[in-house]
Amino acid sequence: MLQLDALTKTYKTGDKALKEVTLDVPPAQVIALIGPSGAGKSTLIRCINRLVEPTGGKVMLEGTDLTSLNASALRRERRRMGMIFQEYALVERLTVMENVLSGRLGYVGFWRALTRRYPQKDVDEAFRLLDRVGLLHMADKRADQLSGGQRQRVGICRALIQDPALLLVDEPTASLDPKTSRQIMRLICELCAERGLAAIINIHDVALAQMFVARVIGLRFGEVVYDSAPDGLTPDKLTEIYGEEDWEATIEKVDDEEDQTIEAAQ
Amino acid sequence: MRVPGETQTTLGERLGTRWRRPPLVQRVWLRWLLMIGFSAYLVAAIASVEVNWSRVYEGLERGGAFVMAFTSPDFVSRADAIRSGMLESIVMTVASSVVGILISIPIALGAARNIAPLPIYIVCRGIIALSRALQEIIVAILLVAIFGFGPLAGFLTLSFATIGFLSKLLAEDIESMDRSQAEAIRATGARWSQWIDYGVKPQVIPRLIGLSIYRVDINFRESAILGLVGAGGIGATLNTAFDRYEYDTAAAILILIIGIVMALEYISGIIRARVQ
Amino acid sequence: MPVAETASGPVWRLRNRNQTLARWFVWLLGIAIFLWCWQRISDATTWFFVWDAPRIAGDILDRATPPRWSYIDKLWVPIWDTLNIATLGTIGALVLAVPTAFLAARNTTPSALFVRPIALLIIVSTRSINSLIWALLLIAIIGPGVFAGIVAIAIRSIGFCAKLLYEAIEEIDQTQVEAITATGASRWQVMLYGIMPQIMPAFAGIAVFRWDINIRESTVLGLVGAGGIGLQLQASLNTLAWPQVSLILLVILVAVVISEWVSAKVRGAII
Numbered sequence: 001m002l003q004l005d006a007l008t009k010t011y012k013t014g015d016k017a018l019k020e021v022t023l024d025v026p027p028a029q030v031i032a033l034i035g036p037s038g039a040g041k042s043t044l045i046r047c048i049n050r051l052v053e054p055t056g057g058k059v060m061l062e063g064t065d066l067t068s069l070n071a072s073a074l075r076r077e078r079r080r081m082g083m084i085f086q087e088y089a090l091v092e093r094l095t096v097m098e099n100v101l102s103g104r105l106g107y108v109g110f111w112r113a114l115t116r117r118y119p120q121k122d123v124d125e126a127f128r129l130l131d132r133v134g135l136l137h138m139a140d141k142r143a144d145q146l147s148g149g150q151r152q153r154v155g156i157c158r159a160l161i162q163d164p165a166l167l168l169v170d171e172p173t174a175s176l177d178p179k180t181s182r183q184i185m186r187l188i189c190e191l192c193a194e195r196g197l198a199a200i201i202n203i204h205d206v207a208l209a210q211m212f213v214a215r216v217i218g219l220r221f222g223e224v225v226y227d228s229a230p231d232g233l234t235p236d237k238l239t240e241i242y243g244e245e246d247w248e249a250t251i252e253k254v255d256d257e258e259d260q261t262i263e264a265a266q
Numbered sequence: 267m268r269v270p271g272e273t274q275t276t277l278g279e280r281l282g283t284r285w286r287r288p289p290l291v292q293r294v295w296l297r298w299l300l301m302i303g304f305s306a307y308l309v310a311a312i313a314s315v316e317v318n319w320s321r322v323y324e325g326l327e328r329g330g331a332f333v334m335a336f337t338s339p340d341f342v343s344r345a346d347a348i349r350s351g352m353l354e355s356i357v358m359t360v361a362s363s364v365v366g367i368l369i370s371i372p373i374a375l376g377a378a379r380n381i382a383p384l385p386i387y388i389v390c391r392g393i394i395a396l397s398r399a400l401q402e403i404i405v406a407i408l409l410v411a412i413f414g415f416g417p418l419a420g421f422l423t424l425s426f427a428t429i430g431f432l433s434k435l436l437a438e439d440i441e442s443m444d445r446s447q448a449e450a451i452r453a454t455g456a457r458w459s460q461w462i463d464y465g466v467k468p469q470v471i472p473r474l475i476g477l478s479i480y481r482v483d484i485n486f487r488e489s490a491i492l493g494l495v496g497a498g499g500i501g502a503t504l505n506t507a508f509d510r511y512e513y514d515t516a517a518a519i520l521i522l523i524i525g526i527v528m529a530l531e532y533i534s535g536i537i538r539a540r541v542q
Numbered sequence: 543m544p545v546a547e548t549a550s551g552p553v554w555r556l557r558n559r560n561q562t563l564a565r566w567f568v569w570l571l572g573i574a575i576f577l578w579c580w581q582r583i584s585d586a587t588t589w590f591f592v593w594d595a596p597r598i599a600g601d602i603l604d605r606a607t608p609p610r611w612s613y614i615d616k617l618w619v620p621i622w623d624t625l626n627i628a629t630l631g632t633i634g635a636l637v638l639a640v641p642t643a644f645l646a647a648r649n650t651t652p653s654a655l656f657v658r659p660i661a662l663l664i665i666v667s668t669r670s671i672n673s674l675i676w677a678l679l680l681i682a683i684i685g686p687g688v689f690a691g692i693v694a695i696a697i698r699s700i701g702f703c704a705k706l707l708y709e710a711i712e713e714i715d716q717t718q719v720e721a722i723t724a725t726g727a728s729r730w731q732v733m734l735y736g737i738m739p740q741i742m743p744a745f746a747g748i749a750v751f752r753w754d755i756n757i758r759e760s761t762v763l764g765l766v767g768a769g770g771i772g773l774q775l776q777a778s779l780n781t782l783a784w785p786q787v788s789l790i791l792l793v794i795l796v797a798v799v800i801s802e803w804v805s806a807k808v809r810g811a812i813i
Contacts, residue, residue, distance in 0.1 A: 049724055051720055051723060051724060072728075075726045075727070075728060076726065077726075078723075078724060078725065078726035079725070079726040081724070082725075083721065083724040083725075085717060085720075085721055086717075087717060089717040089718050089720065089721035090718070090721070091718050091721075091722070091735060091736065091739050091740070092715075092718070092739075092740075093739040093740065093742065093743075094735070094739050095287065095288060097285060097287075098287060098735075102722060102725060102727070102735050103725050104725075105722065105725050105726065105727035105728075105731045105735065106725050106726025106727060107726075110728065110730050110731060110734075113727075113731045113734055113735065114734055116286070116287045118285070120282070120284070123284070123285045124281050124282060126285075127277060127280045127281055127285075128277065128281070131277040136275055136276075136277060136280065137275055139275075139280075139285075140288045155721075158721075158725070162725055162726070168724075307629075311625075311626040311629060311630055312630070314622065314623070314626060314688075315626060315630070315688050315689055315692065316687065316688065316689070317687075317689045318685060318687070321684060321685045322684045322685075322689070325683040325684035325685065326683075328682065328683045329683045329684075332679065332682075332683065353582075354582070354586070357579040357582045357583060358579075358583065360575060360576065360579045361576060361579040361580055361583055364572075364576045399795055399798050399799065400795075401758055401759075401761065401762050401794070403674065403762045403765065404762060404775075404791065404794070407765075407775075407779065408602075411598070411602060411779075412595050412598050412599045412602065413587075413591060413592055413595050414587075414588055414591035414592070416583075416586045416587050416588065417582075417583045417586050417587070418583055418584075418586070418587040418592065421583050487670060487671075487672055488672065490671075490672060490675065491672045491674045491675060494674060494678075494765065494766060495765065498583075498586065501675075504675065504678070505678060508678045508679060508681075508682045509682075511682065516679070520671060520675070523670055523671060524666065524667050524670045524671070527666070527669075527670035528666055528670070531666075
C-alpha cells in the first residue's frame with residue numbers, strides 16, 4: 001500500500017538524515033520504527049506526507065507518487081494520511097470538538113472552516129470518535145484544559161476523522177507517563193485493527209514497541225538496519241541499532257497486567 | 267476521568283444534534299447586548315463623520331504628488347532651515363534625555379515599594395501619574411505660554427515626559443528584582459547607599475540602559491512635533507513646508523526623521539545585546 | 543584580575559589603568575556633549591522671560607481658575623468626535639496591520655527577499671512619524687476635519703500594531719501549524735486553525751493597548767485642525783480664554799484616566 005523507494009533527505013547543512021530508505025508497508029500492518037535520537041525517525045515520517053520535503057527517492061501511496069504532486073494534489077493525498085504527534089500538537093486555544101473537526105479541513109471549504117459549519121455527517125463522526133476514546137463529555141472543553149493522555153486521544157480522533165488509509169505516528173508516548181503510554185499505544189493499535197489501517201509508529205521505547213506490533217524497523221544514521229518481527233530483537237541487534245549497552249533488562253517481557261486500565265480510565 | 271457533577275452525555279443523545287462552537291460570552295442577553303451595542307456605536311460613529319468626498323477626490327492628486335515627492339526629496343532649497351531645525355531637535359533630545367534619566371533614577375527608587383517608605387512612595391507615584399497623564403504636546407503648550415517660544419520649553423517638556431516613562435518602568439523592575447541578592451548585601455552590614463550600589467544597582471542596570479535608549483528614540487520622535495506649538499525643533503520647518511505645499515522639502519525632512527529613528531533602533535539593538 | 547602594584551604591596555582594583563582612563567574619557571565626552579547641547583538651548587532662550595516665568599505661571603493659574611463649567615455644553619460633540627477618531631482609527635489600523643504583520647513575520651511571509659522588506663519598511667516609516675505629522679499631511683491633502691484625524695491615527699498605528707503582532711506570529715508553536723497542515727488543509731485554512739487561535743490573545747491585547755494610546759493622541763489632533771476636542775483647545779488658547787483651557791484639560795485628563803481603566807479591564811478579561 002505504501003512503498004518508499006530509495007527515499008533520501010539531505011538537509012541544507014549537509015546532514016544526511018535519510019540514506020536511500022526502501023520500505024514496503026502492506027495494508028493494515030502496524031509497524032514500529034525504532035532507533036536512537038537523530039536516526040532520522042521523525043524525518044522519515046515527515047517525508048512521507050511531505051511536511052519535510054525529501055531530496056530524493058519516491059513515496060508511493062496506493063500507486064500515487066507523492067513526491068511529484070503539486071500543492072493541491074498533495075493536500076488531497078494528505079487526507080489519506082492521519083498524523084499523530086509527540087507533543088499532541090493540538091491547537092490549544094480551540095475546543096476539543098474544533099480540534100477533532102480540524103481533521104476534516106481537507107474535505108471542507110474555507111467558509112465552512114471559518115464559520116465552523118461542518119456537515120452533520122462529520123459532526124456525528126466526531127461525536128462517535130470522542131465517545132470511542134471516552135472523551136465525549138469533554139467535547140466543549142478547551143484543549144489546554146486537558147491532561148496529556150486526554151490530549152493525545154483528541155489527537156488520535158483528529159487523525160482518524162480524516163478517514164485515512166495510513167496513520168503516521170510520531171513518538172505518541174514521549175510526553176506521557178508509563179501507564180498512559182501503554183493505554184495510548186493499545187488504543188492506537190486497537191483502532192488500526194478495527195478500521196484496517198496501516199500505521200508507522202515512531203517510538204523510542206523498545207519494550208513498548210515489542211508489546212504491540214508485529215513488525216519492527218530499526219533505523220540508524222538514516223539507514224534501515226533491522227526489519228523483522230519483534231522477537232528477533234536480540235541484544236546483538238539492539239547494539240547494532242543503538243550502540244553498546246546492557247540490553248537484558250530492556251527487552252525483558254513486560255507483564256500485560258493492565259488490560260483493564262483503559263476501561264477504567266473511561 | 268469523569269468529574270462528578272459534570273453533565274453526563276451519551277453518544278445517542280448527541281448524534282444528529284447540531285454542534286456550535288461555545289460562545290465567548292456565556293450569558294445570552296449579555297452577548298446580544300454587547301454585539302448590538304457595539305454595532306449601534308459603530309453605525310452612529312461612522313454616520314457622524316462628515317466626509318467631503320469631492321474634496322478627498324481632489325486631494326488624491328496632491329497625495330500622489332506627495333508620494334512622488336519621496337522619489338525626489340529636496341534637501342537643498344531650505345537646507346539652512348532643515349539643518350538648524352534638525353540640530354535643535356537633536357540637541358533637545360540629548361539634553362532632555364540626560365536630565366530626564368538623571369532625575370528619573372531617584373524617583374524610580376522612591377516609587378519602588380520594596381525600597382521606599384510609604385510617604386516617599388506616594389509622592390513619587392504622584393509625580394509619575396501626573397507626567398504620564400499629560401500629553402507631551404499639551405505640556406509643551408503650557409510651557410511655551412510660561413517660558414516663551416524656543417527650545418527651552420521643548421527641553422523641559424521632554425525631560426518631564428521622560429521622568430514619567432522611565433521612572434514607572436524602572437520602579438516596576440526594582441519591585442520585581444531578586445530579593446535574596448539584595449538581602450545578602452544587607453546582611454554584610456552595608457549602609458543604605460552601599461546596599462543600593464551593590465544589591466540593587468547591578469540587577470537593574472541592564473534594563474535601565476535598554477529603557478534609556480528606547481526613550482532617546484521616543485524623545486527624538488516627539489521633538490519633531492514640538493515645533494508645531496513653538497517649542498523648538500524640526501517641527502516648525504515641517505509645518506511651514508506643509509503650509510506652502512512644498513512636498514519635496516517635507517519629504518526630505520520625513521526621510522531624515524525616519525533615517526535617524528532607524529539608526530537609533532539599530533544602535534539600541536547593538537547596545538542592548540551587549541549589556542545583556 | 544587587575545592588581546595594582548603599590549609601595550605597600552599589591553592592591554586589588556576593579557579595572558586596570560587603561561580601562562579606568564577609557565571610562566573617564568567616555569564620561570568626559572558625554573558631559574562635554576551635554577554641556578554643548580545646553581549651551582545651544584541657552585543661547586536660543588530669552589532668559590528674561592524665564593526669570594519672569596513664576597509670575598506668568600501664577601498669573602495664568604489665577605486666570606484659569608475656576609474653570610468655566612458652563613463651557614462643557616459646547617464640548618460634548620468634540621468629545622464624541624475624539625472618541626470616534628480613536629476607535630475608528632484603531633479599527634482601521636488593525637485591518638491594515640494584520641496583513642502587514644503576516645507579510646512581515648518570517649514564518650508566514652510569502653517571500654523573505656522581496657515582500658518582507660517592504661512590509662518592514664511600512665512598519666518603520668508609519669511608526670517613526672508622529673500622528674500629528676500624519677494629520678498635518680492629511681489635512682494638506684484631504685482638508686481639515688474628523689476624517690483626516692481618523693486616517694492619521696490609523697496610519698500611525700499600523701506600524702505599532704503590526705510590529706507587535708508580527709513578533710507574536712514569529713513566536714507561535716510551529717507544531718500546531720504542522721498538525722493542521724498534515725490534515726490536508728489549504729494555506730488559508732492553516733492560517734485560520736493553526737495560526738489565528740494562537741495569536742488571538744496577543745491581537746486583542748494590542749488592540750486595546752493601542753486604543754488607549756489613540757485616545758490620548760486624538761485629544762491633541764485638533765491642534766492642527768484634524769477634529770476632536772483639540773480644536774476647542776486651540777481656539778481657547780488663541781483667544782487666551784484660560785478658564786476654558788483649564789476645563790478642556792480637565793476633560794482630557796478624565797478621558798485619559800477612563801480609557802486607561804477600560805483598557806486595563808478589557809486586558810484583564812482577555813488574559
